[in-house]
Amino acid sequence: MAAFSGSLLHGVAEALGASEPALRLILSIFLGYxxxxxxxYFLFKKPPSHIHLFNTVTGLCIAYFNFGSQLYHSLLCVVLHFLILRLMGRTVTAVFTGFSLQMGYLLFGYYYTATDNYDIKWTMPHCVLTLKLIGLAFDYYDGGKDKTTLTPEQQRYAVIGVPTLLEVCGFSYYYGGFLVGPQFCMMKYLSLVKGELSDVEGQIPNSVVPAMKRLSLGLFFLLVYMVLGPYLPDSYFLTEEYENRPFWYRCVYMTIWGKIMLYKYVTCWLVTEGVCILSGLGYNGKDEKGQPKWDACANMKVWLFETTPLFTGTIASxxxxTNDWVARYVFKRLRFLGNKAISQAAALFFLAVWHGLHSGYLVCFSLEFVIVLVERQAIELVRDCPILSRISNMSVLQPPIYVVQQSIHWLFMGYPLVPFCLFTWDKWLKVYLSVYFIGHIFFISLLFALPYLRLVLVQKKDKLHKSH
Known part of the structure; x- marks a missing residue:
């Protein structure tokens, strides 16, 4: 039977032009509905142990369907993490040990399974699990501290009680977030199990319509990716045909490719968000008008993603x-360093290593760091220069300025994604050579030029002020 189902899935995958692991992944995501x-309809307000068991069993079945016996990697890490928390208690030692174990296991997994291509293997959901368990260690530690020493955010996430093994397993294997996220905390999960996440107290949440909206949006992006994706393969960057194309064509291809390539992630996150909303995990209280909000598990701000002309806007959308998790458990926990730039660099370094051991990840996030710095400097320059401020605020010029901004924005969003997708230095270096390192030259030049221009502007304003 297993061989028959495997051959059937293989045949369907070939007909769709996809790999069998990719088909298993997308089927597993949709199975969440x-x-x-x-x-x-059957577990709402039922005994918590029943819900934890349901989430654990279904999550393990999904893991087995996708990765077979390799599901033991996640199960081993979950059990060991539980033992660390119970035996070491609410201590810094437990946090450090849990962090080291989870990151170490993930990195060894990357090392032993790495190839030069993007493969769907057990390390893919394991990177999601790694963040989830590390976050649990921090929140469990915070739960034993005096509330007055915690920030309001830490108080909201702190785990006050002592989780059982079944609770940790249910939290880890919850079907709506096991494979591709989203990240959520233990306290949020326990509220779901208790039936507290509903817009009508004590009743099943009215979340079917908002869940179907996110599902529909996810299906739309899936359709766009399935139609356009085959015409924009990553492998084309490494062909002689791409290398022999005119410079402008290479840049345009990189721009469009970067945009469409991200749609596969957008699809997965929107579909899983719909699952979380449908179960109730997406409930996020009510707005000032008393309307329920269902964005607690949102991994995408679609409108902002599609319309922002800013790099920081795309990152925020x-x-x-995951970005919130890194901000909460890495960036803010490094506040004692007293330097925001160092904390941000450390957070981006963590993100790069968390994604994998290939050099392409480090290059991608290093470029992202430089791009964000340059964009902030450019915004400050426009703000401080009266002439540039007037030009940017002229309504007649805003449409062409927006078009230029978007063109630059998406060209240089695709640019750092090249090493992110091609992984190894010999591949991404070949592509960057073909476009003459345009992104590196452009942003590194601006990184040094913009502060100088701003300094000159400030000095000129001071002289004018003194002359008056």
């Missing part, structure tokens, strides 16, 4: 929960 419906 019937599981969420079962939770709504993309992979939101």
């Amino acid at each position: 019937p599981l969420a419906l079962f939770h709504r 993309f992979n939101i929960n």
Whole structure:
């Protein structure tokens, strides 16, 4: 039977022009909807142990369907993490040990399974699990501290009670977030299990319509990616045909490719967000008008992602929960360093290593760091220069300025994604050579030029002020 189902899936995958692991992944993500419906109508307000067991069993089945016996990697890390928390208690030692174990296991997994291509293997959901368990260690540690020593955010996430093994397993294997996220904390998960995440107290949440909206949006992006993706393969960058194309064509291809390539992530996150909303995990209280909000598990701000002309806008709209996790457990925990730039660099370095051991990840996030610095400097220069401020605020010039901004924005969003997708230095270096390192030259030049221009501007304003 297993061989038959495997050959059937292989045949379907070939017909769709996809790999069998990719088909298994997308089927598993969509499987979350019937599981969420079962939770709504048969498990809502039922004993917590039943819900934890349901989430654990379904998550393990999904893991086995995708990765076979390799599911033991996640199970081993979950059990060991539970033992660390119970045996070491709410201590810095437990946090450090848990962090080292989870990151160490993930990095060894990357090392032993790495290839030069993007493969769907057990390390893919394991990187999601790694953040989830590390966050649990921090929150469990915070739960034992005096509330007055915690920030309001830390108080909201702190785990006050002592989680059982079944609770940790249910939290880790919850079907709506096991494979590709989103990230959520233990306290949020326990509120779901208790039936507290509903817009109507004590009743099943009215979340079907908002869940279907996110599902529909996810299907739209899936369709766009399936139609356009085959015409924009990563491998084309490494062909002689691409190298022999005119310079402008190479840049335009990189721009469009970068945009469409991200849609596969957008699709997965929107579909899983719909699952979380349907089960109730997406409930985020009510707004000032008393309307329920369902964005607690949102990993995408689609409108901002599609319309922002700013690099920081794209970062703020993309992979939101992971970025929030890094800000909460890495960036803010490094506040004692007293230097925001160092904390931000450390957070981006953590993100790069968390993604994998290939050099392309480090190059991608290093470029992102430089791009964000340059954009902030450019915004400050426009703000401080009266002439540039007037030009940027002229309504007649705003449409062409927006078009220019978007063109630059998406060209240089695609540029750092090249090493992110091609992984190894020999591949991404070949592509960067073909476009003459345009992104590096452009942004590094601006990184040094913009502060100088701003300094000159300030000095000129001071002289004018003194002359008056």
